[in-house]
Amino acid sequence: MTSAATVSAAGLTLRYGRTAALDDVTLGLGEGVTGLLGPNGAGKTSLLRVLATAVPADRGAFTVLGHDPATAAGRREARRRLGYLPQNPGFHPEFTAFAFVDYVAILKELTDRGARHREVRRVLEAVDLTDVRGKRIKRLSGGMRQRVALAAALVGDPGVLLLDEPTVGLDPEQRMRFRELIADAGASRTVLLSTHQTEDVAMLCHRVIVMARGRVRFAGTPAELTARAAGRVWIGTQRDPGARAGWRTGLGTFRNVGDPPKGADLLEPTLEDGYLLVLDGEPAEVASV
Numbered sequence: 001m002t003s004a005a006t007v008s009a010a011g012l013t014l015r016y017g018r019t020a021a022l023d024d025v026t027l028g029l030g031e032g033v034t035g036l037l038g039p040n041g042a043g044k045t046s047l048l049r050v051l052a053t054a055v056p057a058d059r060g061a062f063t064v065l066g067h068d069p070a071t072a073a074g075r076r077e078a079r080r081r082l083g084y085l086p087q088n089p090g091f092h093p094e095f096t097a098f099a100f101v102d103y104v105a106i107l108k109e110l111t112d113r114g115a116r117h118r119e120v121r122r123v124l125e126a127v128d129l130t131d132v133r134g135k136r137i138k139r140l141s142g143g144m145r146q147r148v149a150l151a152a153a154l155v156g157d158p159g160v161l162l163l164d165e166p167t168v169g170l171d172p173e174q175r176m177r178f179r180e181l182i183a184d185a186g187a188s189r190t191v192l193l194s195t196h197q198t199e200d201v202a203m204l205c206h207r208v209i210v211m212a213r214g215r216v217r218f219a220g221t222p223a224e225l226t227a228r229a230a231g232r233v234w235i236g237t238q239r240d241p242g243a244r245a246g247w248r249t250g251l252g253t254f255r256n257v258g259d260p261p262k263g264a265d266l267l268e269p270t271l272e273d274g275y276l277l278v279l280d281g282e283p284a285e286v287a288s289v
């Protein structure tokens with residue numbers, strides 16, 4: 001479903017002292033939801049912060065819907081088209097849901113009070129929070145707070161949404177509900193979704209990017225990532241020496257991922273199996289996203 005890239009990045013590099021949070025990241029995003037997977041410290045938040053224009057990269061360039069944030073005018077245009085849900089949204093707990101989203105709308109330059117309030121009501125409705133819009137944020141559940149943060153990111157109907165681990169801490173039902181909202185948002189936009197949940201990616205995403213140590217290690221479809229583990233997952237009575245990863249299941253057997261022995265009892269791979277193999281020093285395979 002992707003056609004022309006809506007977000008293109010080339011050679012993005014961001015260093016913190018000796019750590020390369022981003023190391024020569026090149027990618028292209030299109031409409032739909034792209035999942036961003038990677039272990040702790042992989043650089044996911046750094047990538048989202050750079051693309052959100054919250055932090056400038058040390059090297060490299062990118063465009064958002066054709067606008068280049070390297071120039072002041074381009075940055076203003078890019079920011080008008082971006083919605084960003086950061087990892088820790090930093091709510092003021094005394095704000096009501098409405099007041100918080102309204103505050104974000106003011107920051108997004110919606111100066112006409114009537115039009116702004118209509119927009120705030122629209123985005124709160126889109127995330128199903130109309131009934132609690134007058135409640136203080138400190139009185140809302142974690143799932144509701146995440147929806148307030150998503151509403152804030154949706155203000156102004158941005159063409160590009162950057163979501164940093166929005167499903168963390170949600171119970172399965174809330175997570176399902178949140179996935180639906182993200183899928184809706186991705187129907188007509190570009191969404192980049194950072195997550196540790198491989199099920200989020202399997203159930204929701206059109207594309208997936210895997211990062212490790214600041215580099216893109218894989219970019220392709222969820223099916224392509226899962227296919228990386230075809231013929232490489234097997235069941236055994238112990239962790240196999242040929243396994244790159246292996247763990248005891250609830251049934252007491254071992255699920256092994258790696259190089260199976262002859263005659264191994266092979267299992268259908270999951271996206272998580274493919275992800276584990278990509279992380280285990282597999283050669284980088286970067287298709288266009």
Ligand SMILES: Nc1ncnc2c1ncn2[C@@H]1O[C@H](COP(=O)(O)OP(=O)(O)OP(=O)(O)O)[C@@H](O)[C@H]1O
Pocket residue numbers: 016019020021038039040041042043044045046047
């Ligand atoms: N402000 C900072 N100062 C110093 N180092 C930083 C800073 N922000 C990030 N880093 C480092 O950059 C690297 C990438 O961090 P980043 O937060 O982007 O990873 P991540 O993939 O989002 O991790 P997580 O899954 O734990 O959120 C890590 O080594 C981290 O310690």
